[in-house]
Amino acid sequence: MSDAKEGQQHPLKIYLWIWLLLFVLSTFSYLVDYFHFHGLLRWSLIITFMLLKAGFIVAIFMHMAWERLALKFAILIPPLCLLILISFMAIEGGYTFLTRGAAFLR
Amino acid sequence: MAHDVQAAALPPLRQVTEDFASDKQAFSVPWGKAMMWIFLLSDTFIFTCFLTSYMNVRISTTKPWPHPSEVFSLNIGGQDIPLILIAIMTFVLITSSGTMALAVNYGYRRNRRYTVLLMVATALLGATFVSMQAFEWTKLILEGVRPWGNPWGAPQFGSAFFMITGFHGLHVSAGVIYLLTVARRVHNGFYEKRGSYETVEIAGLYWHFVDLVWVFIFAFFYLW
Numbered sequence A: 001m002s003d004a005k006e007g008q009q010h011p012l013k014i015y016l017w018i019w020l021l022l023f024v025l026s027t028f029s030y031l032v033d034y035f036h037f038h039g040l041l042r043w044s045l046i047i048t049f050m051l052l053k054a055g056f057i058v059a060i061f062m063h064m065a066w067e068r069l070a071l072k073f074a075i076l077i078p079p080l081c082l083l084i085l086i087s088f089m090a091i092e093g094g095y096t097f098l099t100r101g102a103a104f105l106r
Numbered sequence B: 001m002a003h004d005v006q007a008a009a010l011p012p013l014r015q016v017t018e019d020f021a022s023d024k025q026a027f028s029v030p031w032g033k034a035m036m037w038i039f040l041l042s043d044t045f046i047f048t049c050f051l052t053s054y055m056n057v058r059i060s061t062t063k064p065w066p067h068p069s070e071v072f073s074l075n076i077g078g079q080d081i082p083l084i085l086i087a088i089m090t091f092v093l094i095t096s097s098g099t100m101a102l103a104v105n106y107g108y109r110r111n112r113r114y115t116v117l118l119m120v121a122t123a124l125l126g127a128t129f130v131s132m133q134a135f136e137w138t139k140l141i142l143e144g145v146r147p148w149g150n151p152w153g154a155p156q157f158g159s160a161f162f163m164i165t166g167f168h169g170l171h172v173s174a175g176v177i178y179l180l181t182v183a184r185r186v187h188n189g190f191y192e193k194r195g196s197y198e199t200v201e202i203a204g205l206y207w208h209f210v211d212l213v214w215v216f217i218f219a220f221f222y223l224w
Helices: A012-034 A039-061 A069-076 A078-104 B002-008 B012-021 B031-060 B084-108 B112-142 B156-187 B190-194 B198-223
Strands: B074-076 B079-081
Touching (some): A012 B084, A012 B198, A039 B084, A069 B031, A078 B031, B031 B156, B074 B084, B084 B198, B112 B156, B112 B198, B156 B190, B156 B198
Antiparallel strands (some): B074 B079
């Protein structure tokens, strides 16, 4: 262990700040819907707030920021292959949409 | 442990090769924590599969997708407020994540009273979340949403909704039971006797993950 204290001990202040930040970010993402933002602006705002929130939860609340790099790699790299699944399924969805259009809307 | 102190001084990438290649335990965390992380990794794949299939049916349907903003609006004081219940549920879950983070902290400080109180508060907030979800399901079912159809458009809406929120709600319900079980053991001094509060942190990992999944559901299902 790198420090003599048991487990993950950090000042309370960090948690309270992140907590507040999560509230603010959630309010922002709700306001995206409330103010009826549309198109690219809406999607980029939603994704930005989502990734920020997810990042803070994993890094601070789940203590990933203080773990050793071996554990970070073991947990954070495998989900990247899901990006392949997501892009394949997006392409496939578009194809299905086109064939449905060709078959039903003639 | 002398070896770890030595390894900590190495550059980060050398640390990784040291950790994996040396004939020793790869992860310098309690085994329960490593296992919880690996379980959460597998859970990530399950939830991503659900969200990806939702994306796929939403892209491929030729019928218009119902507007979540209107479907999930509530009439309060004669006014339709969009997504208000979902927003409240989001805040309830974030609050519970905060109380859980503090519970882990007080556990390591050996403050049993605060740890128990904060864990019970977390569990209560979780139960509140599930109750609100039950209310939401009841409302939608009464309005005619079924896994095979709904009054507003693409029939896939219902199956995606019930599958994703149902599986998440199941995780929250299981988490409430899990937290109360651990809180009981904190209360009766089980971890004090064992001399380690890592179980509280492991339970915290699970709880934060449930909150994490909700962040993605909120963005992709409710806001998109």
